[in-house]
Amino acid sequence: MTKFHVTEHAVVDAPVERVWEVVSRTDRYAEWVAGAIEVTAHHGVATLGRTYAERNRTLGPLRTASVWTVVEIDPLRRRVDTGVGFAPLKDVTSVFEFEPTRNSDGREATRMTYRVEYTIGLGPVGLLLDRIQRPGMRANMRTSMAGLNTLIRSETAGAHG
Numbered sequence: 001m002t003k004f005h006v007t008e009h010a011v012v013d014a015p016v017e018r019v020w021e022v023v024s025r026t027d028r029y030a031e032w033v034a035g036a037i038e039v040t041a042h043h044g045v046a047t048l049g050r051t052y053a054e055r056n057r058t059l060g061p062l063r064t065a066s067v068w069t070v071v072e073i074d075p076l077r078r079r080v081d082t083g084v085g086f087a088p089l090k091d092v093t094s095v096f097e098f099e100p101t102r103n104s105d106g107r108e109a110t111r112m113t114y115r116v117e118y119t120i121g122l123g124p125v126g127l128l129l130d131r132i133q134r135p136g137m138r139a140n141m142r143t144s145m146a147g148l149n150t151l152i153r154s155e156t157a158g159a160h161g
Contacts, residue, residue: 003091004130006137007115010145014152015108016100020076022152023096026052026068032147034140037063046070046079058086068094086118088129093117112148114141 012019022028027042029052041053053067066085073079076098083092095115103109116137120126 002126002130003117003119004134005115005117006134006141007113008138008141008145009111009113010142010149011101011103012110012112012145012149012152013103013107014110014149014156016076016098016110018152018156019098019110019112019148022148023079023098026070029054032144032151034143034147040065046073046081048073056085088120088122088126089118089133090121091117091119112145114145116141 022032024046025044026046027039027044030036030038033054035056035058037055037057039052039054041051043050043052046052048070051067051069053065056064056066058064064085064087066083068081068083071080071082071093078098079096081094083094086092093116095113095117097113097115099111099113101109101111120130122129
């Protein structure tokens with residue numbers, strides 16, 4: 001089986017502590033994760049070894065049920081979850097990494113890296129499937145990080161408004 005990975009980056013207009021706080025809330029994923037329709041089971045704040053479940057959009061009109069396990073937490077820096085339920089993708093791993101930075105006007109911001117690693121069986125057919133699904137995965141990752149930025153900014157504006 002061939003191992004694949006897709007990585008996207010974005011700057012979120014909030015300090016790393018705030019970004020970490022929202023990303024750690026597994027119960028809020030449907031609010032900002034592009035492929036998540038709903039979170040069907042969760043434990044609130046991401047906890048090492050615990051699971052959460054989602055209903056997700058996949059390719060086109062297809063839907064799936066996924067279960068994620070939190071396998072690594074390095075507070076304010078990195079979180080790694082493994083997921084099942086994305087056939088024909090296997091060994092799915094989602095990695096979120098965060099680095100403090102400044103935005104163009106000098107305010108605290110967070111450089112976020114979103115990486116998905118996976119394998120696909122099926123030989124040459126798997127390679128073709130990856131070429132078909134990869135652009136949508138990249139777009140969903142960018143949309144997710146933009147959604148996270150919008151969510152945090154709207155909550156910040158509401159807190160100060």
